[in-house]
Amino acid sequence: MYELVKVTDRTFYIECPAKMGLYIDDDGRAILIDSGGDKDAGRKVMKHLDANGWELKAIINTHSNADHIGGNRLIMNRTGAAAYTTRSEGAINEWPQFEPTILYGGYPLKALRNKFLMAKETPFTDIDEMDMPDGMEYFRLPGHFIDMIGIKTPDDVYFMADCVSPANILEKYHVGYIYDVAAYLETLDKIEDWQAVKFIPAHAPAADSMKELCRINRENVLQNIELIKKICKEPKSPDQIEKEVFDHYDLVMDFNQYVLVGGTLRSYCSYMADNNMLEYEFADNMLKWKTALV
Numbered sequence: 001m002y003e004l005v006k007v008t009d010r011t012f013y014i015e016c017p018a019k020m021g022l023y024i025d026d027d028g029r030a031i032l033i034d035s036g037g038d039k040d041a042g043r044k045v046m047k048h049l050d051a052n053g054w055e056l057k058a059i060i061n062t063h064s065n066a067d068h069i070g071g072n073r074l075i076m077n078r079t080g081a082a083a084y085t086t087r088s089e090g091a092i093n094e095w096p097q098f099e100p101t102i103l104y105g106g107y108p109l110k111a112l113r114n115k116f117l118m119a120k121e122t123p124f125t126d127i128d129e130m131d132m133p134d135g136m137e138y139f140r141l142p143g144h145f146i147d148m149i150g151i152k153t154p155d156d157v158y159f160m161a162d163c164v165s166p167a168n169i170l171e172k173y174h175v176g177y178i179y180d181v182a183a184y185l186e187t188l189d190k191i192e193d194w195q196a197v198k199f200i201p202a203h204a205p206a207a208d209s210m211k212e213l214c215r216i217n218r219e220n221v222l223q224n225i226e227l228i229k230k231i232c233k234e235p236k237s238p239d240q241i242e243k244e245v246f247d248h249y250d251l252v253m254d255f256n257q258y259v260l261v262g263g264t265l266r267s268y269c270s271y272m273a274d275n276n277m278l279e280y281e282f283a284d285n286m287l288k289w290k291t292a293l294v
Helices: 039-052 072-079 087-094 098-104 167-173 181-191 211-231 238-249 255-274
Strands: 003-006 011-015 020-024 029-033 055-060 082-085 137-140 149-152 157-161 198-201 278-283 286-291
Touching: 011 039, 020 039, 039 072, 055 072, 072 082, 082 087, 087 098, 098 255, 167 211, 181 211, 181 255, 211 238, 211 255, 211 286, 238 255, 238 286, 255 278
Parallel strands: 029 055, 055 082, 157 198
Antiparallel strands: 003 011, 011 020, 020 029, 137 149, 149 157, 278 286
């Protein structure tokens, strides 16, 4: 774990639960793509930088989920490097309580104010103000979170953040977090035929093509849509839908899963209502979702 993997002469990634990238510019300075889940991940990054004699020029955060920004504080304090991201994601860098607040839909209780859902606060700089090396660029990958981005290095390696999950994770958890289902499906359509030297998704193995990963993630979304349609043949509340999804997939409920899966299911319901697959009603002062008659 946390091995440094060479992709090209200048592009590397660190193998860990949420892969981090490193690009070495013409001056031998490193640009870090994401910083891992906590200060221990930050220490692992620093060991690789020190061992190779690389000075850190900047951090790019693809998005503000805690497992992608958790190492920021330690690394920034030790190197003085700035962290760059989009403005909406950066708001969570600066006030990490936004993440469990968004997931929970209200003030998050102590059980949700944990390092899995809430990193230590750090300042950010707008990604549009970054002086990137020639040939490096960012691109938007909407769907998984508020304004997630990916990074293309000058040697044609693409860091794809959380836009796809591998088959084994989908088979285990079934409902990966999605903020905007319509945007997520559009992102899959956009990226599936891209060409690159290598694609580096954060939570899936490095790949030569995105096509198969896009296929299995799209099928997973469509499978969940069909499951919700089946569950909602009779009107169901959001909590009833979540319970039946957990029961169907034999998942184990805890507070983290309650907000991650529950938030995703509410996103599914929004998408399905906007596309005339679900209808809603308020009965006995309770929101109920029901499969729309076609």
